[in-house]
Every structure is written in C-alpha cells, then in structure tokens.
Amino acid sequence: MRLVGSRNAGRARDKLCGLRLAGLGQYFPASLPPLRVCEAGPLDFRWQNFYTLIPFHTMMIRIASAVLSLAGLLALVSGIAFWSGIGLNLLALHMLLGLLAVGALWTIGIGQAFSSSGSWIIAASALILGILTIAIGLYQSSLWVGALHWVIEVVHLTLGILTIGLGHMGAVRYRKSTAGSR
Ligand code: HEM
Numbered sequence: 001m002r003l004v005g006s007r008n009a010g011r012a013r014d015k016l017c018g019l020r021l022a023g024l025g026q027y028f029p030a031s032l033p034p035l036r037v038c039e040a041g042p043l044d045f046r047w048q049n050f051y052t053l054i055p056f057h058t059m060m061i062r063i064a065s066a067v068l069s070l071a072g073l074l075a076l077v078s079g080i081a082f083w084s085g086i087g088l089n090l091l092a093l094h095m096l097l098g099l100l101a102v103g104a105l106w107t108i109g110i111g112q113a114f115s116s117s118g119s120w121i122i123a124a125s126a127l128i129l130g131i132l133t134i135a136i137g138l139y140q141s142s143l144w145v146g147a148l149h150w151v152i153e154v155v156h157l158t159l160g161i162l163t164i165g166l167g168h169m170g171a172v173r174y175r176k177s178t179a180g181s182r
Pocket of ligand 1: 076080082083094097134156
C-alpha cells in the first residue's frame with residue numbers, strides 16, 4: 001500500500017485501521033503502531049494549518065534573505081572582478097544579480113512596513129536605497145566619465161554594500177520580532 005501526498009493522509013489512516021482489524025497489525029513497522037494511528041482519530045491535515053506553522057510572509061522574508069545573500073555576494077564578487085578588468089562580458093549577469101538583490105531588499109522593506117514591530121525608517125530607506133542602486137548602476141558608465149569616474153564607482157560599490165547590509169538588518173529585525181509567535 002502506498003498513499004502519497006497530504007490529500008491521502010485520511011485515506012492512509014483508514015487503510016491502516018482496516019488492515020489492523022483484518023489481523024495484519026504485525027506487518028506495521030514499530031514506529032507506526034496501528035492502534036495509535038486509529039486512536040488518534042481523523043487526521044486533520046489542512047494547508048491553512050501548515051501556513052500557521054510557517055506563515056506566508058515569514059517564508060517570503062526567509063527566501064528574500066537567501067536571495068539577497070547569494071545575489072548580493074555574486075554581484076559584489078563580479079563587480080570587483082570588473083574593477084580589475086576581469087569578466088567584463090558578464091556585465092548583464094552582474095546587472096541581473098544586482099536587480100535580484102534590490103528586489104530582495106524591497107521585499108524585506110515591505111515586510112518592515114507591514115509588520116507590527118517593523119521600522120518605517122528601514123522600509124523607507126530600503127525603497128530609496130534600491131532606487132539609487134539601480135539608477136546609479138544603469139547610468140554609471142556614462143556618469144562623470146574621465147578622471148573623476150572612480151567617485152561614481154566607489155558610490156556604486158557603497159550603494160551595493162548598503163543594499164546587502166540594510167536588507168540583512170531588516171531580515172534580522174523581522175526574525176527577532178516574530179521569534180516568539182511561532
Ligand atoms: C548588490 C548590488 C551591487 C553590487 C555589490 C555591485 C558592485 C559593483 C562593483 C564593485 C563594480 C565595479 C566597480 C564599478 O564600476 O563601480 C560594479 C560595476 C558595475 N555595476 Fe554593479 N553592483 C551592484 C548592483 C548593480 C545593479 C543593480 C546594476 C544595474 C542595474 C549594476 C550595474 C553595474 C555596471 C553597468 C557596472 C560596470 C560599470 C563600468 O564598468 O563602468 N550593478 N558593480
């Protein structure tokens with residue numbers, strides 16, 4: 001007998017009870033005593049119970065935090081490589097990674113704006129910082145071209161690091177504020 005998936009949980013229980021009554025109890029593994037399965041009453045698996053275990057917004061913040069770590073780190077490493085003249089053909093990938101990092105920052109910022117113990121300062125800073133990071137990233141090649149171009153490069157690098165830092169600050173704050181509620 002093989003019943004896979006949450007929808008089959010109730011059917012599996014009924015089947016187990018049926019087999020036990022038919023005298024096949026000795027075939028059940030020790031970790032799953034049939035009597036206990038039957039005594040437990042109907043299995044109550046519902047998706048809303050699952051979401052109560054890990055709320056949707058908590059899951060979103062966790063995913064955003066992971067995306068921010070990965071995309072932010074790869075954008076930083078590829079950007080530093082560009083600085084040394086390496087891998088300039090990967091510029092489009094770098095931009096995509098940077099946009100992903102900013103998207104993750106905005107997701108965390110939205111989490112701060114709508115969570116009861118969130119910070120409006122972090123939420124607003126995330127929005128503004130994200131816009132600045134994308135704007136400077138998109139136009140930096142044509143900004144202050146010449147002897148002072150390094151200033152724009154340093155500004156771009158600083159905004160990128162701030163994007164990663166602020167995002168993680170918001171995610172940690174969110175995690176702490178919801179730690180007791182799960
Ligand atoms: C976490 C976010 C990011 C980090 C850490 C980061 C880091 C860097 C670094 C260190 C460089 C080399 C130095 C420089 O030219 O400034 C660079 C170059 C560059 N980045 Fe980013 N970046 C990020 C996001 C973005 C985004 C969102 C875009 C555009 C949408 C972008 C576009 C570019 C471009 C076009 C260059 C090459 C500029 C040139 O060679 O003139 N970056 N990045």
